[in-house]
Amino acid sequence: MAEELRLFAGVDAGASRTALVLGDATGRILSRVRGGPGILRPGRAGAVAERIAGLLKQALGASGPVASLEALVIGAAGAGREAERGALEEELRRRVESRAVLVTTDAAVALQSAFPxxxxxxxxxxxxxxxxxxxxxxxxxxxxxxxxxxxxxxxxxxxxxxxxxxxxxxxxxxxxxxxxxxxxxxxxxxxxxxxxxxxxxxxxxxxxxxxxxxxxxxxxxxxxxxxxxxxxxxxxxxxxxxxxxxxxxxxxxxxxxxxxxxxxxxxxxxxxxxxxxxxxxxxxxxxxxxxxxxxxxxxxxxxx
Amino acid sequence: MAEELRLFAGVDAGASRTALVLGDATGRILSRVRGGPGILRPGRAGAVAERIAGLLKQALGASGPVASLEALVIGAAGAGREAERGALEEELRRRVESRAVLVTTDAAVALQSAFPxxxxxxxxxxxxxxxxxxxxxxxxxxxxxxxxxxxxxxxxxxxxxxxxxxxxxxxxxxxxxxxxxxxxxxxxxxxxxxxxxxxxxxxxxxxxxxxxxxxxxxxxxxxxxxxxxxxxxxxxxxxxxxxxxxxxxxxxxxxxxxxxxxxxxxxxxxxxxxxxxxxxxxxxxxxxxxxxxxxxxxxxxxxx
The missing domain is CATH 3.30.420.40 (ATPase, nucleotide binding domain)
Structure with a gap:
């Protein structure tokens, strides 16, 4: 049962919407939530982090009270440059309790989904x-x-x-x-x-x-x-x-x-x-x- | 001599600079001054009017103390729509003493210059x-x-x-x-x-x-x-x-x-x-x- 409490989240942050899925350690999806645009641009890391934190709260609420995540990965449109990725990771660490936080591109997570x-x-x-x-x-x-x-x-x-x-x-x-x-x-x-x-x-x-x-x-x-x-x-x-x-x-x-x-x-x-x-x-x-x-x-x- | 006191001004407000010429009733150019961009966009009429008023003050200063203009015509990039033209005319009337104020496009004043x-x-x-x-x-x-x-x-x-x-x-x-x-x-x-x-x-x-x-x-x-x-x-x-x-x-x-x-x-x-x-x-x-x-x-x- 302890295994089931280990939680992981994946986010697709795009130009028109942001989707977040919450899963357990076996990869089973526990909940899925959606919000508005999450595209990353210079100076927008705080706003994107805020949106993701809100979605995460919503998803965790749906899965009962849980203290923290094992890992959070975000695939964001506009995350092609290291500067923007780093800024979003930092803003997320301030708002989300997760042992690991990684920001990559929307394309990279799409590739992972189609060709694991x-x-x-x-x-x-x-x-x-x-x-x-x-x-x-x-x-x-x-x-x-x-x-x-x-x-x-x-x-x-x-x-x-x-x-x-x-x-x-x-x-x-x-x-x-x-x-x-x-x-x-x-x-x-x-x-x-x-x-x-x-x-x-x-x-x-x-x-x-x-x-x-x-x-x-x-x-x-x-x-x-x-x-x-x-x-x-x-x-x-x-x-x-x-x-x-x-x-x-x-x-x-x-x-x-x-x-x-x-x-x-x-x-x-x-x-x-x-x-x-x-x-x-x-x-x-x-x-x-x-x-x-x-x-x-x-x-x-x-x-x- | 009274004729010489009737002053007219023409302005070319473009994407990279604004030029203003001051002339008398015979069309003789009395002074010419230049400033930064004056391109017209929705919501920017006040800023463009401010730039033009500043240039006019500079040009009038160079021609001695004069109370007001007979007419002021501005050819502005981005002035293709009546809404923007009207907004700039209104902002100018607040800042500049001129019997007539007209805003048209940069292209229209260029045509007038090449083919009077x-x-x-x-x-x-x-x-x-x-x-x-x-x-x-x-x-x-x-x-x-x-x-x-x-x-x-x-x-x-x-x-x-x-x-x-x-x-x-x-x-x-x-x-x-x-x-x-x-x-x-x-x-x-x-x-x-x-x-x-x-x-x-x-x-x-x-x-x-x-x-x-x-x-x-x-x-x-x-x-x-x-x-x-x-x-x-x-x-x-x-x-x-x-x-x-x-x-x-x-x-x-x-x-x-x-x-x-x-x-x-x-x-x-x-x-x-x-x-x-x-x-x-x-x-x-x-x-x-x-x-x-x-x-x-x-x-x-x-x-x-």
């Missing part, structure tokens, strides 16, 4: 985009994930932004007319292009990224939207191709993750076609990717 | 980009200028951002190696790509835009930089072509303006080649464009 051991690549496209993979030798590389200003090609934010640029171009005659104009105005509840762009300029990236499905749905009917979807798929395929080259493993299994790549999405369909047409074809596998569970698995590994 | 009357197009590419033109019938249209998030294609900020994306892609093997990596690191004083991107992510747009000349200079030696320069020139050429179509005047004279299009710039050279190759060729004219003087001319027109 051995080689594999996870390509993730949600608000942002990134690919991460591990080869037979255990070497881990990432490709992309440079952030929304100068990277994240093929992400929902990039696709929505390209859609808005196409709307602006159509409006002043630099580009062809597109169905996207009416569809985006409707989705954002605006009456003029000027109003739409002004709104989008001040909207949070997740709000803008939420327009990506509008582009996906229009692709079947609209040549402009179709080109944007194809371009996003091409960018995502480049991630996989660069990564399998870098890992020196062309047979490596590849799993897809993230809101832009859910089944039925036009970007997913276009991407799968490209990956199958690659030389040699990409070894796509159907894996459920649950980053929070991946983080929990890593936490169990920290205190076996 | 009759038809003409000014294509401007600095931190942002926009084209504005007036036809023989006096109709004024603009193309582009949608802002840095979803527009401003071919601007210094867009070009620098594309350069940084190319550096990120080269770093993780999605794109070819490029000289831009070393050149941009050197220009920004950073030692790693990770550090460069992290810096650029938090830097103000003008700081990022200041890397555009690095891309221009590398274009002669580096195929990646050369492609980016060609793409920027193509985007700028689209502005002119869409505008002369809209104005129904293919013989309309076109003047170039802005920091990215100074003589000797690779983007200017590539753009000029495209405009000359257009069908029919674009009627490029060599005009000095001084937006602050254009604003002064509009101010004189308000109180003739």
């Amino acid at each position: 051991e051995g080689p594999g690549i996870v390509l993730s496209a949600g608000t942002g985009s990134i690919a991460i993979g591990r080869n037979r030798e255990g070497t881990v590389y990432r490709v992309g994930g440079w952030g929304r200003q100068f990277g994240d090609e093929g992400s929902a934010y990039s696709l929505a932004r390209a859609g808005l640029a196409a709307v602006a171009k159509a409006e002043d005659g630099r580009g062809p007319k597109t169905l996207l104009t009416a569809r985006m105005l409707e989705a954002a509840g605006k009456v003029s292009v000027e109003e739409l762009i002004a709104w989008a300029r001040l909207a949070r990236p997740q709000r803008v990224a939420a327009l990506a499905p509008v582009v996906c749905r229009a692709a079947a009917e609209d040549p402009v939207a179709s080109l944007l979807v194809q371009a996003a798929a091409a960018e995502l395929a480049h991630h996989v191709e660069a990564l399998r080259e870098r890992l020196s493993d062309f047979a490596i299994p590849v799993a897809l993750s993230g809101g832009l790549l859910v089944k039925g999405s036009a970007v997913r369909d276009a991407l799968v076609a490209r990956l199958k047409a690659a030389e040699p074809p990409v070894n796509l596998v159907d894996r459920g990717v649950d980053p929070a569970s991946g983080a929990l698995a890593l936490a169990l590994g920290l205190r076996p | 009357e009759g038809p003409g197009i000014v294509l401007s590419a600095g931190t942002g980009s926009i084209a504005i033109g007036r036809n023989r019938e006096g109709t004024v249209y603009r193309v582009g200028g949608w802002g840095r998030q979803f527009g401003d294609e071919g601007s210094a900020y867009s070009l620098a951002r594309a350069g940084l994306a190319a550096v990120a892609k080269a770093e993780d093997g999605r794109g070819p190696k490029t000289l831009l990596t070393a050149r941009m690191l050197e220009a920004a004083g950073k030692v790693s790509v990770e550090e460069l991107i992290a810096w650029a992510r938090l830097a103000r747009p003008q700081r990022v835009a200041a890397l555009a000349p690095v891309v221009c200079r590398a274009a002669a030696e580096d195929p990646v930089a050369s492609l980016l320069v060609q793409a920027a020139a193509a985007e700028l050429a689209h502005h002119v072509e869409a505008l002369r179509e809209r104005l129904s005047d293919f013989a309309i004279p076109v003047a170039l303006s802005g920091g990215l299009l100074v003589k000797g710039s690779a983007v200017r050279d590539a753009l000029v080649a495209r405009l000359k190759a257009a069908e029919p060729p674009v009627n490029l004219v060599d005009r000095g464009v001084d937006p602050a003087s254009g604003a002064l001319a509009l101010a004189l027109g308000l109180r003739p």
Whole structure:
């Protein structure tokens, strides 16, 4: 019975939501809770730590009174740099009683979830985009994930932004007319292009990224939207191709993750076609990717 | 002598600096002063008005004690929407004694400066980009200028951002190696790509835009930089072509303006080649464009 009191937690802190799972030493999940965005940016470590501490309190409450954790692992979007990881670890140690605390990237915990051991690549496209993979030798590389200003090609934010640029171009005659104009105005509840762009300029990236499905749905009917979807798929395929080259493993299994790549999405369909047409074809596998569970698995590994 | 006491002022408020000229009723320039950025954004009207009032005080001081202005015209970057224009006019009326106050776009005052009357197009590419033109019938249209998030294609900020994306892609093997990596690191004083991107992510747009000349200079030696320069020139050429179509005047004279299009710039050279190759060729004219003087001319027109 004493064994059951040893508790571990894993967290997936993303641009649009944060998920936390609490498990016992056997890896059994005791509870799962969710909250708002937990993306890590310079100067935001305290706020993210606060959110995670709140979720942990909620999860522990659901599992009865427990004094402390054995290990806590957080996979956070925006945690690519050591400075941000260190800042969040420090803020968490102030707020959470846990013998071990580790912050890594959202991509790393997604990889752990899809491929707990051995080689594999996870390509993730949600608000942002990134690919991460591990080869037979255990070497881990990432490709992309440079952030929304100068990277994240093929992400929902990039696709929505390209859609808005196409709307602006159509409006002043630099580009062809597109169905996207009416569809985006409707989705954002605006009456003029000027109003739409002004709104989008001040909207949070997740709000803008939420327009990506509008582009996906229009692709079947609209040549402009179709080109944007194809371009996003091409960018995502480049991630996989660069990564399998870098890992020196062309047979490596590849799993897809993230809101832009859910089944039925036009970007997913276009991407799968490209990956199958690659030389040699990409070894796509159907894996459920649950980053929070991946983080929990890593936490169990920290205190076996 | 009484005539000489009637004073008018014109202001060019841009992303990187604000210039103010003070003139008399004959259009003679009495003084010219400069200050920091004056770009208009939602919520920033008070700060911009404060900057302009300070410059005006400085200019009036230089012209001796004068009680009030006849008219003040401001051409401001970011003033494309009526809401922002109205807010700035109101803030200015609180701070400045002037019989007439008018806020318009930076592009409109640049057009006034290059083509005081009759038809003409000014294509401007600095931190942002926009084209504005007036036809023989006096109709004024603009193309582009949608802002840095979803527009401003071919601007210094867009070009620098594309350069940084190319550096990120080269770093993780999605794109070819490029000289831009070393050149941009050197220009920004950073030692790693990770550090460069992290810096650029938090830097103000003008700081990022200041890397555009690095891309221009590398274009002669580096195929990646050369492609980016060609793409920027193509985007700028689209502005002119869409505008002369809209104005129904293919013989309309076109003047170039802005920091990215100074003589000797690779983007200017590539753009000029495209405009000359257009069908029919674009009627490029060599005009000095001084937006602050254009604003002064509009101010004189308000109180003739």
